[in-house]
Amino acid sequence: MTHVNEEDLQAMRHSLAHIMATATQHIWPEAKFGVGPAVDNGFYYDIDLGENKISEEDLPKIEEEMRKVVNQNQAFERYELPIDEAITWAKEQHQPYKEELLNDLKRAGTTVANDLDAAELGTIAEGDSQTDKVSFYKNGDFTDLCRGPHVESTGKTGPFKLMRVSGAYWRGNEKNAQMQRIYGVAFNTKEELHDHLQMLEEAKKRDHRRLGQELDLFVISPLVGAGLPLFTPRGTVLREELNRYSQELRQEQGYQRVWTPHIAKQILYETSGHWAKFGDEWLKVVSQETKDNLVMKPMNCPHHQQIYASRPRSYRDLPLKYMETTTDYRDEKAGELIGLARVRAITQDDSHTFCTPEQIEDVIKMLVRIVQDFYAVLDLPLKVRLSFRDDSDAYLGDKALWERAQSTLRKIVEESGLEYYEGIGEAAFYGPKIDFMGQDAMGRELQLATPQLDFVQPERFGLTYVDQDGSEKTPVMIHFALLGSIERFLAAYIEHTAGRFPVWLAPEQIRFITVNQEEETVAFAQNLYEDSNRLGLRIHIDNTNESVGKKIRAAELMKVPYTVVIGEKEIASGQVMPRIRKDMEVQTGDRPIGTEQFLRTVAHEAKSRVHKSSL
Secondary structure (H helix, E strand, C coil), rough: CCCCCCCHHHHHHHHHHHHHHHHHHCCCCCCEEECCCCCCCEEEEECCCCCCCHHHHHHHHHHHHHHHHHHHCCCCCCEEEEHHHHHHHHHHCCCCCHHHHHHHHHHEHHHHHHCCCHCCCCCCCCCCCCCCCEEEEECCCCEEEECCCCCEEEEHHCCEEEEEEEEEEEHHHCCEEEEEEEEECCCHHHHHHHHHHHHHHHHHCCCCCHHHHHCCCCCCCCCCCCCCCCCHHHHHHHHHHHHHHHHHHHHHCEECCCCCEEEHHHHHHHCHHHHHHHHHHCEEEEECCCCCEEEECCCCHHHHHHCCCCCCCHHHHHCCEEEEEEEEEEECCCHHCCCEEEECCEEEEEEEEEECCCCCCCCHHHHHHHHHHHHCCCCCCCCEEEEEEECCCCCCCCCHHHHHHHHHHHHHHHHHCEEEEEEEEECCEEEEEEEEEECCCCCEEEEECCEEECCCCCHCCCCCCCCCCCCECCCEEEEEEEEEEHHHHHHHHHHCCCCCCCCCCCCCCCEECCCCHHHHHHHHHHHHHHHHCCCCCCCCEEEECCCCCHHHHHHHHHHCEEEEEEEEHHHHHCCECEECHHHHHHHHHHHCEEHHHHHHHHHHHHHHCCCCCCC
């Protein structure tokens, strides 16, 4: 096939969703169909087989039938029916989900009638006028309610593969019937499909949930609850080292630590404006002692503003900078919880700066430098999304102020030489922001640090400072999180590194392996252990009664940066031959080194936060 543009590629993928539905109906004539859109890299269709269930073992059978449909090169024929006739069609074809969509379309306005993609996603808008006609597409013996577009015929589609089956509530509502969603991927060429499938295989190996268990980093306990991860000693090292570096960089720029409680009165978030937007997503707290409506803290900015409001402020106090690493809580849907990537307990390395409008540019430039320094150490390349408002009424505050703020952010990013693009409609409801986007080892985009302006909340809370002329003015608040959510960042970073952490982050930096369990060998290893401890290194002695080969393999599986075997030769010479993890090696070959020099070199690497070995 020749190269196609993105629009044509989406049409091809959408056509394959219809081909998959055609094949499914051939195998299971009783199938009831929901929606089947194109998505990133492929397509899916939601299907209800009643008592029967589609399993992963059925996918090759569906694929085989799909290829028959493709080889028949059936034309995609479009036609229209009046809405009432379309409803009759759905009843006669025993397609209740299509019937529901059509009834909703009949009640909806012409905006939806002209854009059936909204119906395919189960999103029905209310309107004043009824829909007169709807469009259908027919290929062979299969007919579907659909806006399109499609390719010319089934033979004009590219290479595809069905990937998995999962549960999906009809129209995304857990109160509705649960259907089965069959996912497929499709590309323009066999090479692109092959590369994508290889990337997915690599993603499986790097899955942070799998590595979290294998490397003993975190656990999810059913007794504690879904979305509430527990970090082991090894996993806690990652959290604390990342947070320590985050705090160091901010403290150097004058940020002061504060602490706030984990519950608060609902009225705090009503005042900030958050409750009206997100109140249904939060965990409520019932008190036996007070009638106050309480919630588990979902964010920190209203709390920090109360610290600011606790005493009079002058322009001389500004910029005033607070930081706090703390856990917030959101009542995420159970079906959306994924390892560390989506949790109910969210730890943020949060910061808030209160400043004058004239100080905005300097503060944002300082935050940009912090982000660049932090992610350079983590070896994550960055680009920027300027998250701006659209023309809707979803945002609070004066539009002229928004325009000025957005122009300021654009100017700062351009002067910093950062690659950027604008995300219209991606702003927070209270102000525009700079979203730093990273790219992981598999080419996936990650949302990382976020400085964002807020002109709304300080005004809602009545925050003021006395300016040089003696007048009271409202400060600007700048939100900033360097890691964002520590849990979500770790999910991404574990997969980016495949668990091969640099020395400064590695839960275990050195593993000493004894050749035997004789007293002299154990004593020598213990002395090295104590010397390492004094240098602040994280070490482990493997003195188990296993072969040296097995012990080395165990260290490799745990992705330990340095493994040192201790036997008679090492004891006699006072030198060791460290085995260096492959991704850290700069040079290869046998390099014996004195034990003191080795330990000091590793300690220096940890302190310097380097990625490569200097041995």
